Amino acid sequence: MEDSPLQVLTLPTAPYPDQRPGTSGLRKKVFVFQTKRNYLHNFIQSIFSSIDLRVRQGSTMVLGGDGRYFNTAAIQVIVQMAAANGVGRLVIGQNGLMSTPAVSCVIRKSKAIGGILLTASHNPGGPDGDFGIKFNIANGGPAPEAVTEKIFQISRTIEEFAICPELRVDLNTVGKQTFDLENKFKPFTVEIVDSVESYANMLRNIFDFAALKELLSGENHIQIRLDAMNGVVGPYVKKILCEELGSPANSAINCVPQEDFGGQHPDPNLTYASDLVESMKNGQYDFGAAFDGDGDRNMILGKHGFFVSPSDSVAVIAANIFCIPYFQHMGVRGFARSMPTSAALDNVARATKIQLYETPTGWKFFGNLMDAGHLSLCGEESFGTGSDHIREKDGLWAVLAWLSILATNKKSVEEVMVEHWKTYGRNYYTRYDYEEVDIDAAVEMMLELEMIISDKAFVGQMFTVGERTFQVERADNFEYSDPVDGSISRNQGLRIMFKDGSRIIFRLSGTGSSGATIRLYIDSYENDVNKILQDPQVKLSELVTIALKLSQLHERTGRNSPTVIT
Ligand code: G1P
Ligand code: ZN
DSSP states (O other), X not given: OOOOOBOOEEEEOOXXXXXXXXXXXXXXXXXXXXXXXXXXXXXXXXXXXXXXXXHHTTOEEEEEEOOOTTHHHHHHHHHHHHHHTTOOEEEEEEEEEOOHHHHHHHHHHTTOSEEEEEOOTTSOOSTTSEEEEEEEETTSSBOOHHHHHHHHXXXXXXXXXXXXXXXXXXXXXXXXEEEOBTTOSSOEEEEEEOHHHHHHHHHHTTSOHHHHHHHHHSTTOOOEEEEXXXXXXHHHHIIIIIIITOOOGGGEESOSOOTTGGGSOOOOSTTTTHHHHHHHTTSOOSEEEEEOTTSOBEEEEEGGGOEEOHHHHHHHHHHTGGGSHHHHHHOOOOEEEETTSOTHHHHHHHHHTOOEEEEOSSTHHHHHHHHTTOOSEEEETTTEEEETTSSSOOHHHHHHHHHHHHHHXXXXXXXXXXXXXXXXXXXXXEEEEEEEEOHHHHHHHHHXXXXXXXXXXXXXXEEEETTEEEEEEEEEEOOEEOTTTXXXXXXXXXXXXXXXXXXXXEEEOSSOSSSEEEEEEEEEEEOOGGGSSSOHHHHTHHHHHHHHHHHTHHHHHTOSSOSEEO
16 A cells, blocks of 8 residues: 655644653653643653754664553554654554653663653552653653753743654554654654563573572572552562562562552552551461552562662672672662662762762763663662663662572571671661652752751751751751762751761652652661661651751641651
8 A cells, every 4th residue: 555655743832841850760640741732742842842853864863652541542642753753663662651760771682762651650550640641761761951951941941842643553452663754755654562571581681581480489488579560660679579489479569550659649659559558467467568650660569578778789789799690791780869868878888898889869861870880789768779780770670689689698687687787787778758748848848958057057956856966967958969960969958967877858840740748867876786676667757857847847847747757
């Protein structure tokens, strides 16, 4: 059949003032994308326009999403716009699905110039939920601030966008589709791929699958329970953990991706993954894990629901890093954590004489260090763990890392953790989230607090609660200077550091879509082996009291307790 070439149009549009990407892409309520004229088109055009035409022309890009509501509608538009903007080949996950770590993997494997990820991560989905768009660069990682800022500047003055309105792709069938466009010498190609396969292949080269198979289905196998939270990672869990490593089919739950995540909040923490926590309590399972909507976050639990805090998780992986064959081959270049993440990783770095980097919140800051060969393993307190095998955090990778540690040490999760604390001391840690508070109240609270802690007299000040006294050693608004490209990121969170190493940190979230979210982080080190098994909430109560008093958080926001405590 001889089809006539598809039309390429340039259509007029008007800019929006609010398309600045946050910690991890642009996130808005679904209705914003659906009802504001060209809201999606404007942002997508801004992404394409931010890429030099010579780089874009004929290039390969990757496209995939976490399957949330509006995913496929957005993909059709993005394909039409990619073609019109000169992209030569698009690699898309079957049915429009691809986990965030898989996108990072596929960008790297297909030598793409970047990728577009349709996800609002752990934010709820569905018609009343959130939608999000993230741009990743050629290294497979989130675009750095210079790029997101350029995208934002373009979006503020955009006047037109390019599109092939008649182009339609079939997202369901794996294989190649080609389209002839008017004014184009070469056809535009779309490749629909089974992203689970290339991702699984990558993991096979990182871990010892034979040892993991023995752990999960050998003679003395352990019992695990994995909750995909109705997010995109379900098919990956099924294929890798169940089919390949032999864990029984019923050990993985909520594995069919749903547009609204089954009405749940797809965030793997003790509050939103409480079903998993409950099902672990009776001791039937030795190991449990949950993931978020796009599969980059993870929560690790032991028997009876023993909770491994994410800050400890990355420290344990660091201390046992050679249980993972990838690091035996590649060596270990450095460790990194985001600033609010507890200093548990620092203790391992010190003991092993491996360089530690402290970066601002958000995975994008790790990419430069990895590309420059300075960083092998990193993590964030927000349930993010990963390594330089890709440039995103990777939930399934973290689970296989933990299983590798269990397989090598032949110990339970709790035993591994307690032994770690005995060796390195314990960083007691908690995070309080106050979600959807009034923006003005939140901003004002941060400004006032910054004034208080910037006062010269603040350093040296003593705070006494009950029997404990803490003396301020240093306080600032965290600023990061990237050791690779020298770029500076300011205003990354207020830090109050005490003489005993304890820290209080305040930050405003950059991922919410309505109101403001205030995060309060507390980190306090204990190396007395007789005091490493206490309840963090009790242990940290004095520091919480000091933080709330100093900030007047409750008075200013009208809240009397946090939305989520981790
Ligand atoms: C949150 C987390 C941060 C993480 C990001 C994306 O950002 O705190 O560590 O990288 O989500 O998953 P925030 O809402 O705090 O800006
Ligand atoms: Zn995520």
